[in-house]
Amino acid sequence: MSLGGLEAINSAHGLSVTVVGIITVFLGLFGLFVILSELHKLILLWENRSGLFTKFNFFKNKEPFPGFKLLKHSPPSVVEEAKQLYILAKFIGEEFSLSQLLELAKKRNLAISKPTIKILIDNGIIIPIDKGRYYWREENITTE
Amino acid sequence: MHHILEYMATTGFALINLKYFLMIIIGIILIYLGVAKHYEPLLLIPIGFGVLVGNVPHVAGVNISVYDQGSVLNYLYFGVVKGIYPPLIFLGIGAMTDFSTMLARPILMLLGAAAQMGIFLTFLGALYIGFSPQEAASIGIIGGADGPTSIFLTAKLAPHLLGPISIAAYSYMALVPVIQPPIMKLLTTKKERLIRMEEPREVSKKEKTIFPIVGFLLTTFLAPASLPLFSMLFLGNLLKEAVVTERLAQTARTALIDSVTIILGFTVGASTQADYFLTPKALYIFMLGAFSFAVATASGVLFAKFLNLFVKHKINPLVGAAGVSAVPDSARVVQMVAKEEDKTNFLLMHAMAPNVAGVIGSAIAAGVLWHFMVTP
Numbered sequence: 001m002s003l004g005g006l007e008a009i010n011s012a013h014g015l016s017v018t019v020v021g022i023i024t025v026f027l028g029l030f031g032l033f034v035i036l037s038e039l040h041k042l043i044l045l046w047e048n049r050s051g052l053f054t055k056f057n058f059f060k061n062k063e064p065f066p067g068f069k070l071l072k073h074s075p076p077s078v079v080e081e082a083k084q085l086y087i088l089a090k091f092i093g094e095e096f097s098l099s100q101l102l103e104l105a106k107k108r109n110l111a112i113s114k115p116t117i118k119i120l121i122d123n124g125i126i127i128p129i130d131k132g133r134y135y136w137r138e139e140n141i142t143t144e
Numbered sequence: 145m146h147h148i149l150e151y152m153a154t155t156g157f158a159l160i161n162l163k164y165f166l167m168i169i170i171g172i173i174l175i176y177l178g179v180a181k182h183y184e185p186l187l188l189i190p191i192g193f194g195v196l197v198g199n200v201p202h203v204a205g206v207n208i209s210v211y212d213q214g215s216v217l218n219y220l221y222f223g224v225v226k227g228i229y230p231p232l233i234f235l236g237i238g239a240m241t242d243f244s245t246m247l248a249r250p251i252l253m254l255l256g257a258a259a260q261m262g263i264f265l266t267f268l269g270a271l272y273i274g275f276s277p278q279e280a281a282s283i284g285i286i287g288g289a290d291g292p293t294s295i296f297l298t299a300k301l302a303p304h305l306l307g308p309i310s311i312a313a314y315s316y317m318a319l320v321p322v323i324q325p326p327i328m329k330l331l332t333t334k335k336e337r338l339i340r341m342e343e344p345r346e347v348s349k350k351e352k353t354i355f356p357i358v359g360f361l362l363t364t365f366l367a368p369a370s371l372p373l374f375s376m377l378f379l380g381n382l383l384k385e386a387v388v389t390e391r392l393a394q395t396a397r398t399a400l401i402d403s404v405t406i407i408l409g410f411t412v413g414a415s416t417q418a419d420y421f422l423t424p425k426a427l428y429i430f431m432l433g434a435f436s437f438a439v440a441t442a443s444g445v446l447f448a449k450f451l452n453l454f455v456k457h458k459i460n461p462l463v464g465a466a467g468v469s470a471v472p473d474s475a476r477v478v479q480m481v482a483k484e485e486d487k488t489n490f491l492l493m494h495a496m497a498p499n500v501a502g503v504i505g506s507a508i509a510a511g512v513l514w515h516f517m518v519t520p
Contacts, residue, residue, distance in 0.1 A: 004274030012277040018264040029257040036250040
């Protein structure tokens with residue numbers, strides 16, 4: 001064993017090694033912490049990537065909801081309400097009742113008028129199934 | 145008659161001295177702790193028996209000890225000296241470790257980083273006492289509470305200290321239930337020990353499968369010297385999580401790790417021959433090892449308290465003590481201490497996060513120390 005003491009620590013660059021060591025260990029585990037905190041979100045994004053691309057696809061002028069073309073001569077307020085109704089309908093599921101739709105709209109403070117729903121039904125955008133259940137027609141609707 | 149007397153003079157009975165006798169007592173104590181107290185029996189029993197084997201007095205030239213070139217034990221010891229066994233053990237550890245709790249609440253990983261303070265402060269302490277930098281680094285790593293990492297680094301930097309360092313590392317790991325609780329209680333209030341932690345979220349299979357790849361790349365890019373340890377740890381975990389390699393994972397976590405543990409423990413024990421082991425240096429190593437464990441435990445607990453100043457969901461500071469790794473014993477100790485305060489508070493799952501993070505942290509620390517000791 002050598003003499004030791006503070007001189008030994010200095011000559012072996014003990015403090016530098018210690019500082020670099022502690023920083024590296026923290027950096028390594030902090031890096032992992034950051035990555036792992038976001039990993040499940042990234043996986044979720046990847047799994048829903050088709051929805052993500054649709055959301056950020058600014059260049060293609062796609063229909064905001066199926067049946068949009070059928071309403072292009074309707075007042076803008078109806079089109080706007082139809083957009084919101086489509087999002088609500090998707091949130092409820094494949095099938096929904098009108099009361100469910102209106103209730104959800106109320107919960108989210110959306111002003112939806114019943115005539116708009118009637119227009120959607122009359123234009124064949126919202127299709128009745130039976131027992132008061134409806135579904136949103138998903139296929140492309142042309143004006144021809 | 146002459147031959148009988150000559151032969152008798154070469155037997156252990158004739159050659160034994162106080163040093164060998166003391167070592168045999170130490171070997172018996174280690175076996176006793178394993179068998180009767182259940183302190184890390186899978187390690188202490190092979191090591192304890194190895195200590196007995198290594199301290200059977202014999203005349204020079206019979207070529208039987210781990211230090212005799214070409215002896216059977218010397219060949220088995222080769223895997224220790226060349227650092228072959230620790231990565232194989234890491235493969236098994238990877239294949240049996242579930243990182244879910246760490247993935248569910250990654251912030252707990254930082255406790256595993258804080259607990260590595262023990263390594264570096266002990267490194268400074270060993271330098272101060274007069275150990276060479278290589279020896280000091282090998283002694284410091286005892287605080288990582290990770291036997292294979294301690295052996296791996298010591299084999300590279302100070303192979304002459306393999307015996308005392310590995311015995312100290314494994315003994316203290318076994319004595320975690322004795323060493324840690326007083327420190328944990330001293331540094332926490334009753335109110336803190338009663339903190340209940342929120343349920344961890346469920347972790348998807350995809351996350352668990354991606355983690356070993358991400359973890360491997362990040363840690364080895366940061367500490368390339370730890371590549372042998374990390375490659376095996378994360379490969380083992382990938383084998384486990386990939387499911388399609390279940391057969392390989394099964395072998396790694398059972399037959400392979402068991403075989404290597406037996407040989408490693410036995411040969412490390414056999415390397416503690418009294419002449420090499422009973423030196424003033426060994427005494428310092430044991431003292432510094434205890435200091436290292438204490439500092440590591442305290443750092444983890446105090447850092448958890450520090451984190452509580454910022455986080456929304458409070459962390460029970462006891463969990464910080466599990467950052468010293470010693471998987472899964474220190475996590476069990478956390479559960480034990482928490483249960484003394486509140487029988488319905490289950491911290492084991494939460495403690496496993498810093499516990500496995502501690503394994504990663506100590507391997508990074510070993511890589512850093514190795515880098516500094518081998519580069520001019």
